Amino acid sequence: MIGDYINVINPIVAFSINVAVQLLCIRFVMKGLLRSLFSGFAVGFVSLLLLQVSVTFLGIAFFSNIMVNIIIYSSLGYCYFHFVNLGETARRxxxxxxxxxxxxxxxxxxxxxxxxxxxxxxxxxxxxxxxxxxxxxxxxxxxxxxxxxxxxxxxxxxxxxxxxxxxxxxx
Amino acid sequence: MTILFWGLALFASAFVIHFVLWKIRLPNRQIKAILQIFFTVLVVGILLLWSVPDTSIFCGIAPPTSFAEQIHISLFFISLTLAYMITYTALEADSPSLVIMTAINDAGPDGLDKKCFDKLMNDDILVKPRIRDLLLNKKVKMDGDRYVLTPKGVLFAQIFITYRKIMNVSHKGG
Structure with a gap:
């Protein structure tokens, strides 16, 4: 039961890590929005995999949900990429x-x-x-x-x- | 597998409804219409899945049995919907980069003269339609001959201005 809820939270936690890393990168580590966005996405993705694997070893979640959570995480990451990009390039x-x-x-x-x-x-x-x-x-x-x-x-x-x-x- | 199957089934249903409605008539405010269609399908779909007996099997897949699974399906559906919505903005309006690439490609192997290119890319196709969009979506209104922001427009502008400040981005972009 708790495992089901942890499965729901995992992609949101990974996405939050993505955003936090991107902001830290652009403010303190590197120049270039694109590089910071890719860095944030990569760190968030690795975090998601680690979260999924760790909860599987704890026996409170099922590894089969990893595909669903990768899709959720990637979609949210894609939206974030475009949100930042809109602020930079959208004419409206x-x-x-x-x-x-x-x-x-x-x-x-x-x-x-x-x-x-x-x-x-x-x-x-x-x-x-x-x-x-x-x-x-x-x-x-x-x-x-x-x-x-x-x-x-x-x-x-x-x-x-x-x-x-x-x-x-x-x- | 339950979440993947039902999440995709709901998303596919919403997409088919949107596709059919678009073939009948294109709505004026397309993004708003897409959100209305997709979120209506989500609510109705979740209620239907909630009401069917746990023992029912569809295509070898049982319906979700717990509240957590329903939330997971909703999150899956919402993330796909937002990704589709943001992609759709590139379909709704011609992106300048896309117009540039297409114009050069259409010119063929001889390429496109820069002077002809400069004439093709004018305010009538690249800027004025976007101002009309802002009026249509009620983010901007007319005050005599001046364009002014509505409260909705102010909110949108503030979101992006604030986020650019957080990211410490100073150049104007565009």
Missing amino acids: IRILRELYDSKGGLTLDEILERYNAKRMVDLRLQRLLNNGQVVLKDGILFNGKPVLLLISKTILLMKVIILGQKSEFDK
């Missing part, structure tokens, strides 16, 4: 932050002065060029490493299957 959040920092709101022109497509694309293109996903040669852009292109194609496929359209402007 960036516009909300600009409006929050302004006194009495902003007109459309004022929003676009602070945050516009040119700035956003320059920033993102630079990131893509830096990590080799895109290559710029004599003023021409080419696809580089295939990882992000593969992710883009997967998202496009999901869009077509679920929404029936390739782009939000296809309506």
